Amino acid sequence: MNRFRTLREVAPLLLAGLLAGCATSTVPTPQAQRITEYQSDYEQMSSATKEGVARGLISRWDDFKAVYIALGKPDVITSSADGRVVGWTYHSYMPPQTEEQKKVEREVVLQRTNMSDNPLMDTFHAWKNNASRQIAFMRPGIPPRAYGQSWDEYGKYLRERELSRMPEVEDKIQNEKYEQSLYIEPVPDPVGAKLEVIFIEQHVSDAIVDDSYSAFTEAR
Amino acid sequence: MTTTHTLLRFTALLLSGLLFSATGFTQESSPATDRLEKMNPFTVSALYAAVEIKFTLSGKNLFEPLADPVAFAEISAVVLRDPDDIPDVAVGDKLLRIDGVELKGLTIPQIAELLNNARANDVPTWEIGQLLSTKTIKFDGDWLTPLPGLKR
Numbered sequence: 001m002n003r004f005r006t007l008r009e010v011a012p013l014l015l016a017g018l019l020a021g022c023a024t025s026t027v028p029t030p031q032a033q034r035i036t037e038y039q040s041d042y043e044q045m046s047s048a049t050k051e052g053v054a055r056g057l058i059s060r061w062d063d064f065k066a067v068y069i070a071l072g073k074p075d076v077i078t079s080s081a082d083g084r085v086v087g088w089t090y091h092s093y094m095p096p097q098t099e100e101q102k103k104v105e106r107e108v109v110l111q112r113t114n115m116s117d118n119p120l121m122d123t124f125h126a127w128k129n130n131a132s133r134q135i136a137f138m139r140p141g142i143p144p145r146a147y148g149q150s151w152d153e154y155g156k157y158l159r160e161r162e163l164s165r166m167p168e169v170e171d172k173i174q175n176e177k178y179e180q181s182l183y184i185e186p187v188p189d190p191v192g193a194k195l196e197v198i199f200i201e202q203h204v205s206d207a208i209v210d211d212s213y214s215a216f217t218e219a220r
Numbered sequence: 221m222t223t224t225h226t227l228l229r230f231t232a233l234l235l236s237g238l239l240f241s242a243t244g245f246t247q248e249s250s251p252a253t254d255r256l257e258k259m260n261p262f263t264v265s266a267l268y269a270a271v272e273i274k275f276t277l278s279g280k281n282l283f284e285p286l287a288d289p290v291a292f293a294e295i296s297a298v299v300l301r302d303p304d305d306i307p308d309v310a311v312g313d314k315l316l317r318i319d320g321v322e323l324k325g326l327t328i329p330q331i332a333e334l335l336n337n338a339r340a341n342d343v344p345t346w347e348i349g350q351l352l353s354t355k356t357i358k359f360d361g362d363w364l365t366p367l368p369g370l371k372r
Binding site for chain 2: 068
């Protein structure tokens, strides 16, 4: 009995601890992992360099270690015969995204997959509108919800077709919406660019994107 | 007065004629082929093409390029010194061995020492890797960017 009481007292604490642990456990960025690897070198960098490399950015005059922390190990390393000019080439460089860019991309992807950000809320909205996420599979005659269509609108269609004397008309309209939603602009797959960071005397002199233009052009 | 003036004009014409004829003689007597005969045999290496070599490193010593073993060496530029002497090397060829010693795995200073020793003994032998084959040549051209410690 005492053991059960103890368990009852401890269980909420354990649960809270578990939830707190889940909430705070975030995957460290590659930059954060490399900062840990070269902590002492990172500490010696200027505050501007620290801030940049932690976000995956490089700038002129950065040294090898700063670029390594920001971008990781290059795919190809070349050197002039005297070792003075060194090139680090990344075959598929992906520029770091801002939080706003990530949000926009996530929304577009969710629209394409016809899922909301929160499956629980998605199910709730379907239930609230007396529909089901699998209604199109359960009742083959009913067109599925269009991509990007809200459950409120889809629920309204379902109610109207039940009341309508000619549900075929409602079905045709909904089917057209569904068909049209299939042809939304596809999200372009992220394609990395070739990036060559050129060091002179062990410091960044330039960074060439796709063998054609300097990554530092705008900063000049 | 008139006689003196005529004499001066004649002298000036004579001098200018002599000058032009001397120049013409000099030009005719120095054909391009004479250049080789007058060359010092010890400067014969000047006939070799100059090359630019780019090293691709293995990445084992990422922050110290001169201590990083070489994965391969590639000819990235060739400058002709004599239009009649086309070298047996071309841009894109791989330099595999010097005097039979493989470059892969050596550091750049070690390759400099190897080339220096090879030059001291004789004209170095280069094993060149091309797209589908390899060949061995005698080559002692200048390096546009010299190896550490070497002058050319």
